[in-house]
Structures are given as structure tokens and as C-alpha cells.
Amino acid sequence: MNAVWDWISAVADWAAANWNPPGDQERGVWPRLVEHARLAYLSILIGLAAALPLGLACVRWTRLYPPVLTGVNVLYAVPSIALFFLMLPYTGFSDWTAIVPLALYTLVILLPNVVDGLRQVPDHVRQAAVAMGFGPLRRLLTVETPVAVPVIIAGLRVASVATISMVSVASLVGLGGLGQLILSEGFRRQFDAPIVVGIVLTVVLAFVTDALLVLSQRLLTPWVRRDGRRRKRKQRAAVPAGEAAAVDAGADPTQSAETGNGAHPWMS
Amino acid sequence: MITFEGAAKHYPDGTVAVAGLDLTVESGRTTVFVGPSGSGKTTSLRMVNRMVAPTSGTVLVDGEDVRSQDPARLRRSIGYVIQQAGLFPHRTVRDNIATVPLLLGWGRSRARARAAELMESVGLEPSQAKRYPHQLSGGQQQRVGVARALAADPPILLMDEPFSAVDPVVRTGLQDELLRLQAELRKTVLFVTHDIDEAIRIGDRIAVFGPGGELAQYDTPERLLTHPVDDFVESFIGYDRGVRRLAFFPANELALREDVLLDDQDTVERALNTVDTAGQPWALVVDAQRMPLGWVDVDRLRHEPSGLELGRLTLTAYGHTFDVERDSLRAALDAAVLSPAGRAVGVDPDGRVLGVVSQADLGNAIWSVS
Numbered sequence A: 001m002n003a004v005w006d007w008i009s010a011v012a013d014w015a016a017a018n019w020n021p022p023g024d025q026e027r028g029v030w031p032r033l034v035e036h037a038r039l040a041y042l043s044i045l046i047g048l049a050a051a052l053p054l055g056l057a058c059v060r061w062t063r064l065y066p067p068v069l070t071g072v073n074v075l076y077a078v079p080s081i082a083l084f085f086l087m088l089p090y091t092g093f094s095d096w097t098a099i100v101p102l103a104l105y106t107l108v109i110l111l112p113n114v115v116d117g118l119r120q121v122p123d124h125v126r127q128a129a130v131a132m133g134f135g136p137l138r139r140l141l142t143v144e145t146p147v148a149v150p151v152i153i154a155g156l157r158v159a160s161v162a163t164i165s166m167v168s169v170a171s172l173v174g175l176g177g178l179g180q181l182i183l184s185e186g187f188r189r190q191f192d193a194p195i196v197v198g199i200v201l202t203v204v205l206a207f208v209t210d211a212l213l214v215l216s217q218r219l220l221t222p223w224v225r226r227d228g229r230r231r232k233r234k235q236r237a238a239v240p241a242g243e244a245a246a247v248d249a250g251a252d253p254t255q256s257a258e259t260g261n262g263a264h265p266w267m268s
Numbered sequence B: 001m002i003t004f005e006g007a008a009k010h011y012p013d014g015t016v017a018v019a020g021l022d023l024t025v026e027s028g029r030t031t032v033f034v035g036p037s038g039s040g041k042t043t044s045l046r047m048v049n050r051m052v053a054p055t056s057g058t059v060l061v062d063g064e065d066v067r068s069q070d071p072a073r074l075r076r077s078i079g080y081v082i083q084q085a086g087l088f089p090h091r092t093v094r095d096n097i098a099t100v101p102l103l104l105g106w107g108r109s110r111a112r113a114r115a116a117e118l119m120e121s122v123g124l125e126p127s128q129a130k131r132y133p134h135q136l137s138g139g140q141q142q143r144v145g146v147a148r149a150l151a152a153d154p155p156i157l158l159m160d161e162p163f164s165a166v167d168p169v170v171r172t173g174l175q176d177e178l179l180r181l182q183a184e185l186r187k188t189v190l191f192v193t194h195d196i197d198e199a200i201r202i203g204d205r206i207a208v209f210g211p212g213g214e215l216a217q218y219d220t221p222e223r224l225l226t227h228p229v230d231d232f233v234e235s236f237i238g239y240d241r242g243v244r245r246l247a248f249f250p251a252n253e254l255a256l257r258e259d260v261l262l263d264d265q266d267t268v269e270r271a272l273n274t275v276d277t278a279g280q281p282w283a284l285v286v287d288a289q290r291m292p293l294g295w296v297d298v299d300r301l302r303h304e305p306s307g308l309e310l311g312r313l314t315l316t317a318y319g320h321t322f323d324v325e326r327d328s329l330r331a332a333l334d335a336a337v338l339s340p341a342g343r344a345v346g347v348d349p350d351g352r353v354l355g356v357v358s359q360a361d362l363g364n365a366i367w368s369v370s
């Protein structure tokens, strides 16, 4: 018991001592964390910025989707290390060496979510939009995209965790934020503390990011039914969001009766 | 006025959804398309707002071919209501209703004011304005759907099975509401259903579609019930069309008996005098405001102490009543058949008893209109 405690305090001492050593920017824990977050967030944002228009295009011109999906899936099969090394001749040791491949991975994860999200808009909602005189583009942007937001954010959550953990791999090409602590400080010197600190901070960063995404979903989609329990992912994929919400609440329109609010003039 | 001129829809797979429809829908009236599943009702309806293009023939709105108009512009001038309401899940009730006015560039405040106005006319509470569709019951969602379709005050309203996903009680309420709105607004309503009762209730004119997208009969509800053109229409209408037809005759010409009404303050002795004069086996006890209390059987009355007040007796429930001014012979017959006394109680709009009518007297009245 005492040994474990000693070990934990040794790790904490190391982190405190190396948190932000003045004059030694490269080796501090804090600068590494900032670098990690910067690489991860930029990659996610660029991936999202690419996935949205590409997804919209794939929904608008359906024949585009199968080849595009195959293309990005092939890309996903390439090991990340290989991509980082492939980037080196073009981008050198700049951030872009890490960001370009990571943004591509984010795109791969997000694209199916964007497309499925846009497609899962219930048919009656789409029909109603057409019947009210929405043109195709207006419908895509003002009806289908907002309705797809929960599914897109679900994809972002998966992509952001994957990206945050993959940034560490970029330490092999001299980038990689917290990965540097693990690889050069810890692994090469056979020293536990930097490895543990690197892992813990990576997990914390992933958690915080996920929490931010959940929060932003709540702010962006006040119209989604929430009743405390989280819906299962499988169910979310299988049932269109609007309908899943209705089924969840037992508010299936075919079964609900208008009872209990006395707002019906002809009944009185 | 909407005119279908040989409008047909053949799909490439060989399906004939609509086989050359010739039909004129009158302005300001409710025309119902009714027929079995797959008979081309939805397809025909959607030809009007160009959601379906006929493969041959034309559809004219007020004499103008719909194909000569921009589809989006045309659709904004035609209201459309569908079965699952098709509300936008991410917009509040108010913004759903304001959709078309906003598309037409009305400006937010004017569109919202219009939405509030419509919520009232379809019977929604102002407090529901900021709710999202999933927070409403199915019936309330349909009301929002109707309000949304009416928002820009279009002259034409297309309704595709708008009430078929709600339970029967709510459906009847929604039908009543539509009838009330229509009496006020006088839109050209095209209403699709496969429920013949709904068609008869709602429609000024009914088009019965047969299998293969053929129009089998186009007539008023009454003529449809009295003169179905063929076996298909007859079987579609159902075996009890004779009874349903009674819905077209008012109950206000029935001879109501008042001599069997007894006051709850009367004694058994006086009551016996009254009923002996009337010669009827049942009498109806009413209170001082002439509200019905229940039936009393004359044989039983003879066994009660003669000084007892009628109000103290246990009476037989009077069951359904019918409104003499507003209901039909069908409602009166229904009330009589369900009454334990075999007699129907006719009331005024406030529920005060005007008189009773026996099954035998009803039979005579029915005989005379048949």
C-alpha cells in the first residue's frame, strides 16, 4: 500500500517539477499538453469542415457517395505512422505533418455520420418541406442539416477521442504533444513518471473534449427529447432521430390520445 | 376550381397508379378521394401541387395548367397536410406554423403574429407556441399541421389522410374542427382517406377510386349511399349504407311525445294518472329545468307507495340523447336502439328534454323518407 502511495507521489512530484520549466520549453508538461490540444483540435475542425460540404454533396448527388466512401475507407486502412512519414518530405517538421493525416482520419469517421444524419430525416418531414415550397438546397440547409446535428455530433465524439489518442503517434516524427513525454522522456529513459503523466493527461483531455461536445449538442439541439437516460447508439443508428424520440417517450402518434389538457373547445 | 383532364400516371415498372382521371373539383367545397390502398388517391392529389408529374393529361388550377407555374411558387400557394403531420422536429410549434409566411418573405414578427392567430383557430393553447413537436400528442401535432398549411391563407388545401393516425375520439374531434373551419374559410379542400365514414362526414362531393387507379363514382355523399353505380362501390360503402343514409335526414321532423314526461316532484299517484292517459309502458322523469333523470317502467310504478315522490325512486338510465335541431335520424335511431326503454330522448342544445320518440314512431319516419 505504502509503495503504491510513494509511487503516485513520485509521479506527481515529477509532474510538478517539470510542469513549465522556464527556459526549457521543449520538455515541460504544460507546453506539451497545449501542443497536444492544438494538434488535435485543429485536425478535428479541419476534418469537420471538410466532411460537411462533402457529405452534403454526397446526399445531393447520390451517385457520388459510393466512390467517395470507398476512397476514404481505403485511406483509413493506411497506418497513421506511414502517413506521418509520407508527409515529412512535403511539410517537414511543422504541425501540418501531424494535422493533415489526423484531419483525414476525422473526415473518414465523420463522413458516414454526416451522410446518414442527413438521410435519416423522416420521409414525411422531407415530403412536407417539398410540399411547402422548399427548393432542394434550402431544404438541405434548413431542414436536413439541423435535423442531422445530433448524429454529426455523435460522430464528432468518436472522432475526437480517436484523434486525441492518435496525436501521440506523431511523436515518432518529432511532434505529438503528450506523446513526446511518453516516447522520449519515458520510454527512452526507462522512466515511469512521464509515461503515466502523459497517459493521464491524454485521458483528461479526451474527457474534457467529450464533455464540451455533449454540452454543445445540448445548446445546439434544444429540440431533441432528453429524459435522462442516453439512447443506445445502435438504436440511434437504426431509427430516425425524430421518430426515436417519439418512440422513446411512448409518444407514438398512432397511440396517443389527447387527454388531460382540456384545450378542446368542442368537447366542452 | 381544380380540373383533372385525362390525368394519368404510369410508372416505368408498368404500375398504373392513375388511369386517366377526368374530374372537376369545385371551389370552396370539400372534395374527398376515397378508395382502397393503392388506388391512386395520393398520386392524384400530388399532381395538383406538382409533387407528381402526370405521364399524360393535365391538371388545371383555375383554368391554368400547373406545369406553367414554378413548382416552389405553386406549392407555397397550396396548403398540404399529411398523415404523420410532417412537422419539422427542430422548430417550435410557432415556427413550424410560420414556415410558409417566412418563405414568402413576410418578416418574422408578422409571420409569428399570424402563427399565434392560427393556433387559436385550430384550438391550440398559446402556451404551446414554444414547444417542440415531440412534446405534443398526435392530435395536437395534426392541428399544428393544419395550422401550418393554412398559414399563408392559400385558396387550396390538400389533405392526405390527415387524421388516420389518431384514435377515433380524437379523429372525430379533428373532423368537427375541420368542418367548423371550412364553414368559416371556404377553402377548396381535397381530402384523401380510405375511411368511407370520414368521407361521408367531411365531403360535399366524394370520388370513389377503384383498383387500378380508375375513378369508380363521383357524387354527393347522399347519392353515393342511395345509388352506388356498381358492385365495387356498393361493397366499398359497406352493408349498412341504408342506416348510414339516415344521416342525411334531420331529426327535427320527428313527432316527439311530451305526455310521458314526469316531474321529479310528482307523486307516484299523479304519475300513474298521467301515464294511463298516455297509454305508454315507459315514462321519463325530468327535473325542474327539464333535464332528464331517467326512465320509469309503468308496471313498477304500480307497486310503489302512491304518495312517494318520483325523485326518490331508482330510475333506469336514460342513455344517449339526441339533439333535435342538429342531429339526424341516424342519431335518433341509434339513441332509441341503445335505450333500455326502446325510446330516444330528444333534447335542445342545452340538454333540456323536448320529448321522447319510440322505435315504432321512428320506424314510421324512416319509412316515409325511404
Ligand SMILES: Nc1ncnc2c1ncn2[C@@H]1O[C@H](COP(=O)(O)OP(=O)(O)OP(=O)(O)O)[C@@H](O)[C@H]1O
Pocket (backbone or CB within 6 Å): B011, B013, B015, B016, B017, B018, B035, B036, B037, B038, B039, B040, B041, B042, B043, B044, B194
Ligand atoms: N415511385 C413509384 N414507382 C412505382 N409504383 C409506384 C410509385 N409510387 C406509387 N406507386 C404505385 O402507384 C399506386 C398508387 O399509389 P398511391 O400512393 O397513389 O395509392 P393510394 O391510393 O394513395 O394508397 P394508400 O391508401 O395506401 O395511401 C400503388 O400501386 C403504388 O404501389
Ligand SMILES: [Mg+2]
Pocket (backbone or CB within 6 Å): B041, B042, B043, B160
Ligand atoms: Mg396514399
